[in-house]
Amino acid sequence: MYSVFMSTPERLIESTRELLWERGYVGTSPKAIQQHAGAGQGSMYHHFAGKPDLALAAIRRTAEEMRATADAVLGGDGSAYARIESYLLRERDVLKGCPVGRLTMDPDVIASDELRAPVTETLDWLRDRIAGIVEEGRSQGEFTDALVPQDIASTVVATVQGGYVLARSSGSPAAFDTAVRGLLALLAAARTPPARS
């Protein structure tokens, strides 16, 4: 499944990332990881103390990637609205859900301070990053003062996370797009005063 040039620990981490995204932590057995990675049991326990240790390495890497991708889009040019729009419209594997956010529904991840930490840090970082952009837009008169940056940032992140739920429920990415369109329309309404009726 992986290049023969990839080391065994690498194959184990990459396999764990894929299985966590697809089946969650509870649904991923050490045996499934070994089979996916083409590694023996002895080899896995030589490199990692166990499933939690391996999962932590996998979650950390996934979290770093998500952060880098989001930062690239959010750090682009344009108005606050345009940057949030770019973030919301960036290409996503919608039907697979968020590889970080979905872990919050995993009872064993939430029960472990260690496994939950990279999830919490990444979503907190994302929220703060977007809140900074809303604050910028507000101070430059782009958004109305009625918007509280941390609140709006939470709504943006929640819409994306909930958009995955709608898409997976309906089996179509369209439901994700609909939720994003609605949010953009609301953000646009908070940006320029609508015509009085």
Add this chain to the structure above:
Amino acid sequence: MYSVFMSTPERLIESTRELLWERGYVGTSPKAIQQHAGAGQGSMYHHFAGKPDLALAAIRRTAEEMRATADAVLGGDGSAYARIESYLLRERDVLKGCPVGRLTMDPDVIASDELRAPVTETLDWLRDRIAGIVEEGRSQGEFTDALVPQDIASTVVATVQGGYVLARSSGSPAAFDTAVRGLLALLAAARTPPARS
């Protein structure tokens, strides 16, 4: 755990509902259900064909309950904004997540047309119900015409579903409330024209 006056099938369904909410479908074994319900293996298979059959009964009941609760709030008095606000602010067991929405992250539920159906129907119904209220608010001049009812309804449902993700990630219901407050501020901005700066 349950009253002795509750029948065995009832105890099995209620146990399955609780376990599905807490551990998901993949993480819920027939044995765990039997232990939780205080029922033997023979008794379980006497009443239900197996885990999928029992899960279907449990999911249907949870979906019906969620629908009834949402309908009671959304069908109340007041403006379109006020009814959506009541829905968003209704009391929730935020840290447990949505018993229906969380199933979308369960690969075995999504892979089964039968198990997914009540999830899809409930979320679709909720979206349509809220879209009807937005449409009403729009036709009565409460919301700006720029709002597309289905889009806004999807954003409302997504914010709630994603709000659970944020709450579980941070271990605090506050993150859910923040996302809801942001959405309400945006809806308010789309309702009354903000003062021109």
